[in-house]
Amino acid sequence: MKLEQLLRTKSVLVCCGTGGVGKTSVAAALALSAAQVGRRAIVITIDPARRLADAIGLRHKIGNEPVLVQQIGDGQMWATMLDVGETFDSLVKQFAKNQEQTDEILQNTFYRNVSRSISGTRDYIAAERLLALHNDSRFDLVIVDTPPTRSALAFIEAPERLARFLENQLFKMLISPTLTGMKLITGALQPVVRTAGKIVGTAALDDAIAFLRAFAGMEDGFRQRAKQSSALLRGPLTSFVLIASARSDTLEEASYFADSLQRNNIAIDLVIANRMPPRFGDTSAEVALTRSQDADQDLWRNLAHLHSEAEEADAQLAKFMLTLPMTSCLRISERSNDIVDLNGITDLTTSLLVP
Ligand SMILES: Nc1ncnc2c1ncn2[C@@H]1O[C@H](COP(=O)(O)OP(=O)(O)OP(=O)(O)O)[C@@H](O)[C@H]1O
Numbered sequence: 001m002k003l004e005q006l007l008r009t010k011s012v013l014v015c016c017g018t019g020g021v022g023k024t025s026v027a028a029a030l031a032l033s034a035a036q037v038g039r040r041a042i043v044i045t046i047d048p049a050r051r052l053a054d055a056i057g058l059r060h061k062i063g064n065e066p067v068l069v070q071q072i073g074d075g076q077m078w079a080t081m082l083d084v085g086e087t088f089d090s091l092v093k094q095f096a097k098n099q100e101q102t103d104e105i106l107q108n109t110f111y112r113n114v115s116r117s118i119s120g121t122r123d124y125i126a127a128e129r130l131l132a133l134h135n136d137s138r139f140d141l142v143i144v145d146t147p148p149t150r151s152a153l154a155f156i157e158a159p160e161r162l163a164r165f166l167e168n169q170l171f172k173m174l175i176s177p178t179l180t181g182m183k184l185i186t187g188a189l190q191p192v193v194r195t196a197g198k199i200v201g202t203a204a205l206d207d208a209i210a211f212l213r214a215f216a217g218m219e220d221g222f223r224q225r226a227k228q229s230s231a232l233l234r235g236p237l238t239s240f241v242l243i244a245s246a247r248s249d250t251l252e253e254a255s256y257f258a259d260s261l262q263r264n265n266i267a268i269d270l271v272i273a274n275r276m277p278p279r280f281g282d283t284s285a286e287v288a289l290t291r292s293q294d295a296d297q298d299l300w301r302n303l304a305h306l307h308s309e310a311e312e313a314d315a316q317l318a319k320f321m322l323t324l325p326m327t328s329c330l331r332i333s334e335r336s337n338d339i340v341d342l343n344g345i346t347d348l349t350t351s352l353l354v355p
């Protein structure tokens with residue numbers, strides 16, 4: 001699908017790709033492009049690094065609470081960074097029966113550890129936060145910037161894993177009020193505790209059990225939310241955009257990434273090839289090389305070199321796109337400077353929304 005169509009019709013765009021290819025910069029540029037076509041878009045980074053804030057030049061201003069970065073006519077660009085602990089706490093407050101249950105959970109050491117430090121939790125909470133932003137009437141489009149070096153699917157699978165876990169019969173027994181005392185956490189229940197440990201990390205067992213008890217009654221709410229966020233991610237309102245850069249090693253990684261998405265029935269709607277070597281004029285590398293016999297030899301030789309780089313990148317990209325025959329491809333050329341503020345992001349949008 002063409003980018004403008006995605007920006008105008010979708011509710012969620014997930015920017016994925018391997019490390020350092022420009023996901024954060026491109027995600028911010030997509031949000032700005034969406035604002036340029038009149039949508040109220042928010043870019044959320046689930047990366048704990050502060051790169052999004054840096055990329056748009058708002059180092060200390062972006063947190064869990066969305067910030068309006070730019071208004072363009074009716075269009076808006078917002079930005080937010082995922083705060084896992086804060087998002088988890090707000091879920092607890094939402095689903096607890098009463099203040100007592102809220103307090104019991106928020107003060108539980110196991111809960112504090114799990115909600116503040118475990119990476120599996122981050123994936124689940126990111127999906128939850130995505131759902132909350134999607135349901136927030138201030139925004140029409142949520143653009144997700146995913147963190148580097150992770151399985152393409154972690155983020156999509158996390159809510160599905162949690163929903164399955166909460167439906168597990170043994171888990172239900174574990175939190176049932178008829179079960180009292182640690183002595184009973186033996187035999188058949190141990191696998192559940194181990195599974196819990198795998199999902200949420202390991203912590204002192206008694207804390208974990210106390211947490212699970214305090215959690216009783218809230219699992220329905222959590223399960224519903226997990227199911228909703230997984231339905232949103234897999235549904236027609238969401239598109240996946242693969243960011244790649246045209247070097248053979250990163251394209252190999254991109255292929256692996258695309259394969260694992262496709263094997264899980266997730267289509268990539270758009271590839272954005274970032275940092276493409278720029279072209280200077282229409283001359284080919286071959287012609288430039290012939291001219292390097294002339295005067296201005298060095299100049300022509302440099303130009304020939306730049307052209308052959310650009311041609312090589314084009315060929316690599318074309319080969320890669322053959323593996324994704326249904327997917328469109330957009331290119332962003334390499335800029336001479338790092339992207340460190342809104343001007344840099346605005347400059348990237350000129351490569352995205354070409355008339
Ligand atoms: N088109 C471009 N031209 C020049 N520099 C770029 C371009 N796109 C991104 N960069 C630079 O590349 C670096 C990595 O970009 P960015 O942080 O957006 O990548 P990322 O994929 O989000 O990285 P990570 O995987 O670490 O999260 C940054 O220094 C950024 O300024």
Ligand SMILES: [Mg+2]
Nearest residue numbers: 023024047051
């Ligand atoms: Mg990033």
